[in-house]
Amino acid sequence: MYSVDTVIGHPGSSPKERQEIQLKWPQEGLTAVPDWIYTNPDIYSREVERIFHGRTWNFVALAAEIRSPGDFKRSYVGPTPIVVARNTDGSIHVFENRCAHRGAEFCRDLRGNVKEFVCPYHQWSYDLCGNLRGVPFKRGLKKEGGMPKDFHNEDHGLRRxxxxxxxxxxFASFVADMEPIEDYLGAEILRDFETVFKGRELKIFGYYRNELPANWKLYHENLKDPYHATLLHSFLVNFGLLVAGNKSAMIADKSGRHGTMASAKGDDVGTNVDASSRKEMRAFRDDMKLNDSRLLDYVREFDSPWSVTMQTIWPNLIVQRELNTLGIRHIVPNGPNSMIMIWTMFGYEGDSNEMTRHRLRQGNLMGPSGFLGLEDNEAMKFVQEGVRRSPTDKGVLKLGGDSEGTSASLISESAIRAMYRHYREVMGL
Amino acid sequence: MIPGYDLTPPDPKAVRELRLEIEEFHAAYCWTLDRGAIEKWPDFFTDDALYRITGRENAEVALPVGLVYAEGKAMIRDRAFAIARTQMFAPRYMQHFVSNVRVVAAQESAIKAQSNYLLLQTLMEGPTTIHQSGRYYDSFARQGGRLLLSERQCVYDTLIIPNDLIYPV
Known part of the structure; x- marks a missing residue:
């Protein structure tokens, strides 16, 4: 069900949500997280203003989705609907999906190809860069009505x-003087980002969308939390894909906002789980065997020590490279208690038919029905319900002590603490 | 929308018996899933069956991705085992409603049909909600006198999935 369908304990029904809170971070510092950052509407508003509309680069599209002049895609910066369009000269433009006249969200199709954008309400028309081109009856009719003389189209384009x-x-930003995207990502993140994207044309396989009834930051936390991966996900645990003891790292950039969860799959999948780790992991089952092991085949196609990298790129992008299944996840925050996830799955131009099918088969690991994906969605929903409905008011982040940033151990919350260091600075908390 | 199903359908009167047989197949299939006997679900497929669930936005422009994408009964079995025994999710009830069965090909070598489905979900403390509205594109093979799915493509209109889709459609 969608979060708006909640019957018992629906959003707004918990006394905790109505409490006047001081917005004062717990005195433990980063080893504690106050519940109100996940539930408070004022915090959410500040996040939209300072993070999504602030000094960040937000993912909006893959160029492969809009290959030809006139191609466009409906997308979002934070919760704000925008349009990404390719102009006749090949350049890509991003503008608000809001007519400059009366505010109608004029672009209704998820994607398509157009010569111009026309608002259906009064048929104001815009070119592929967002400039206002046509205003019907601009000079009135029979010398009556119409726009005043000082109305100039160039003053009334779409907000770009x-x-x-x-x-x-x-990527797009509401801020005009952003640093270059390479600097924004930083060297640590750029390396694994380039492994997926540099020098290869993507081939789009398609989309999944879901509402995840949880605060958007929980998605970042989940992928900066390798501890859960070794415990929650029976597929990772049983087939040795990510097990305490594998070669792995949780990498953070210098600012703490981005991250890469990386691991290298052992060669003998399923046999490299030692007895002492096995004992700690309840998800481990001796009887779990695949009838079709192709699901977990790994074709070594990248020049990288890692077979898996999951990148969290602040504030709204996840880059997934799980063996050979590739994709991005676009996080659209939807109020404090909800986010929309848009998944774009892809391979590469030039993949053989068998490689495409291999990626599609392996896609069963991820997404809202994926063997890993569905467990994450369930777990995050449980967290949101817990923080919203219980009188207890904070969570514990003590794994790995109070270290912040990159961690060689999977049993650490160091990268989450680094993210909240950055978050608190930006949010003034 | 799914290649192979845009056929000129036979006269519905001439294929009434086959339609009835397919409706009975749907009833048995849904009963198996809705009562929670998920490990019996693979029995409705041929060994080389394709099972795929995808959003209508993908199907309409021939994008190949599957929310679930299983090539062959072995992969279908693996999913059934995982959902039945190893995956973590909150308990829930599901009910399938299948209607508007249209036979689009009726040769014994190629039986194809499309049907609308409605999938309802009830969480333990939630209301009963429409989890998915969609359409089956089915190809059947007759083995030992019994219909089996050699292909089932489930194309859903409900593009924004409410959190996740746990059980098969």
Whole structure:
């Protein structure tokens, strides 16, 4: 069910949600997380203003989705609907999906190809860069009505966003003087980002969308939390894909906001789980065997020590490279208690038919029905319900002590603490 | 929308018996899933069956991705085993409603039909909600006198999935 369908304990029904809170971080510092960052509407508003509409590069599209002039895609910066369009000269433009006249969200199709955008309400028309081109009856009719003489089309274009494109990934920002996207990502993150995107044309396989009834930050936390991966996910545990003891790392950038969860699959999948780890992991089952082991085949196609990298790129992008299944997840925050996830799955141009099918088969691991994906969605929903409905008011982040940033151990919450260091600075908390 | 199903359908009167047989197949299939006997679900497929669930936005432009994408009964079995025994999710009830069965090909070598489905979900403390509205594109093979799915493509209109889709459609 969608979060709006909640019957018992629906959002707004918990006394905790109505409490006047001081917005004062717990005195433990980063080893504790206050519940109100997940539930408070004022915090959410501040996040939209300072993070999604602030000094960040937000993912909006893959260039491969809009290959030809006139191609467009409906997308989002934070919760704000925008349009990404390719102009006749090949350049990519991003503008608000809001007619400059009366505010109608004029672009209704998820994607398509047009010569111009026309608002259906009064048929104001815009070019592929967002400039206002036509206003019907601009000079009135029979010398009556119409726009005043000082109305100039160039003053009434769509609100345009700053755009950066890196290896076919399109980012946008409401801030005009953003640093270059490479600097924003930082060297640590750029390395694994380039492994997926640099020098290869993507081939789009398609989309999944879901509402995840949880605060958007929980998705970042989940992928900066390798501890859960070794415990919650029976597929990872049983087939040795990510097990305490595998070669792995949780990498953070210098700012703490981005991350890469990386691991290298052992060669003998399923046999490299030692007895002492096995004992700690309840998800381990001796009887779990695949009838079709192709699901977990790994074709070594990248120049990387890692077979898996899951990148969290602040504030709204996940880059998934899980063996040979590739995709991005676009996080659209939807109020404090909800986010929309848009998944774009892809392979590469030039993949053989068998490689495409291999990626599609392996896709069963991820997404809202994936063997890993569905467990994450369930777990995050449980967290949101817990923090919203219980009188207890904070969570514990003590794994790995109070270290912040990159961690060689999977049994650490160091990268989450680094993210909240950054978050608190930006949010003034 | 799914290649192979845009056929000129035979006269419905001439294939009434086959339609009835397919409706009975749907009833048995849904009863198996809705009563929670998920490990019996693979029995409705041929060994080389394709089972795929995908959003209508993908199907309409021939994008190949599957929310679930299983090539062959072995992969279908693996999913059934995982959902039945190892995956973590909150308990729930599901009910399938299948209607508007249209036979689009009726040769014994190629039996194809499409049907609308409605999938309802009830969480333990939630209301009963429409979890998915969609359409089956089915190809059947007759083995030992019994219909089996050699292909089932479930194309859903409900593009924004409410959190996740746990059980098969």
């Amino acid at each position: 966003l700053n755009v950066a494109i890196l290896h076919g990934v399109v």
